[in-house]
Amino acid sequence: MDISSKTTARPPVDDVQPVAPVDKAAARGATRPGDRIFLGFSRGSGIALLAIMAAIAAFLTYRTALALADNTGNFLTTFEWDPAGSSTGGKPYFGIAVLVFGTVVSSVIALLIAVPVAIGIALFISHYAPRKLATPIAYVIDLLAAVPSIVYGLWGALVVAPNLTGLYSWLDDYFGWTGVFEYNGGAPRSLMTVGILLAIMILPIITNVSREVFLQVPKMHEEAALALGATRWEVIRMSVLPFGRSGIISASMLGLGRALGETIAVATVLSPSFLINASVLDYGGGTFAQNIASKFNEASEYGQDALIASGLVLFVITLLVNGAARLIIARRKEYSGANA
């Protein structure tokens, strides 16, 4: 891109005829027809991307407006999902209260499990693993990201869930009194199981982003700590973690974005219900994406509009979470660039 800066310093080659001076606009290359067409196409593609984002927001909002116009329940606080109006005599009655609860609870569980593990793995790759092992290990973590979510769902429903009854009974025995870990038997297809599965699924993205940040820590900081006699853990605690804090935060938010929108794995594992249950081990709750996937097949056109309305809420939430995460990362880039 810096065409002018370096080339001028070179000595001119003798046998090249001096070209006639051209005006500046032509020299910049944007006036040749080929250049103009090409620039038009590439700029057009970029604008097309923006247009798609705008169209997503516009169309979803339009269908949402159609759905909400006839809704007799309060969209935000209603606990039922009955757009066909089967229990209210044909009047649509639906709201997202349960979905908000289920989505938040399962994503928070996923984050609580995934963030410490991901930081551990990122540290392992950047500071602990033997040099030769670091690349293959990073590749193994990438493989976790490559597994399709439906396979996670199948595995979670048929392999993980049956193995969790023991753990849940144990939690119930010792922590059941808190109310959060009450378990009444039955197939463990609860928000907790979903949270565990989501944690595995968002592990790679949190690990990868944190690892990038940990590798950016100035070597001087670490060497200074080592020279003062710090152990490896003290180096990490004093120089790596403080430097990487904002990176960890934005990595977690990117993971949160993934967890909020995960559809098919949740739809496979969860036994949804439109009851809110204080215990995360028992049935209760659903998530936005899961509700759309499970209710879609039997929905009428109006029912589909109602699902689109809940999808719009999900879209806005993930947009905010992802946008915030990206802004934090972008600020970090400038900072570390000045530091290097």
Place this chain on the structure above:
Amino acid sequence: MSTTTPTPPGPLVERPATLKAATLPRWSPLAVALGSAAVAVGIGLGAGLHSRIQWGLIAALLFIAGSYALAVAVEGTRQARDRLATSLVWVMFLLAVVPLASLIYETVQRGIKVFDVYFLTHSMGVLSDEETGGGIYHALIGTLQQVLLASVIAVPIGLLTAIYLVEYGRGKLSKVITFFVDVMTGIPSIVAGLFVLSFWILILGFGYSGWAGAMALAILMMPVIVRSTEEMLKLVPNELREASLALGVPKWRTILKVVLPTAIGGITTGVMLSVARIAGETAPVLLLVWVNPLINTNPFEGSQASLPLYVYQQYAAGTDASYDRAWAAALALIGFIMILNLAARGIARWKAPKTGR
């Protein structure tokens, strides 16, 4: 400043044999690991715990506590804390490997049962859920066509956008595009599906088809392609561009003939990884392609099937025969995606741009 040397600085004659503080031998973590695993198995058998997850947890806890206690006794608290962190980090890493290993093991072991040539070359037809037999031929066709169509839409737009961002973009527009591409990476797949549903099916009135699914997949694919292509174009040395421009080659031909060929390996890798990503997407396909147990080779007309959707549907059927089919199809899907991944990485290594000065 070491606090671990217990000997005070005394007269010369009392100098200790070595200046180093007492350290544990190198094999001690391994020994502690083996010991705690053995004890955990003993506890598990003794207390009659059935869940192997619990066995693993007990072993991990024993390992952490054991190595900490040992280090406190021999090396002092600071070293012990360091060892505690080390063993925690190792445990975290193993925690992440266990699910991956279990997932691949279970998929292969349960999927291999009905995975054969018949399974790959037959559709479900009118088979009921309880019957054995049937296959994924129709789903394979559907997935391949949808992914191909999605790539046809997404690859040109993605490549051109990346070219704009790297070769032309300096102003506000490119900053806005970069930000929204980043945000777009995080769009839940089901939202992309709902968008195509709302405008293509509900407003324009077209039916469910492979093409509708392909459009949603293309939306998911574009930002991934833009990001990876951008990274690759940035790696192309500026000298190449300058040399070409200095010879009087127009900028657009410089990009097409010099910049793109130099980065083509990395770009191919990015495209293949994005294909691998969308090939496993179920949610948009569920909303837009519907389910068709029969072979439909026309992606523009009528409902189709797709591999991930097939897994979901066979799982939902809930019979033994359909579970077997679901696992076998999951095996096929994972195999397809892993091959794409490995091939993509192979190409990346083979055609890596030479960045040396």
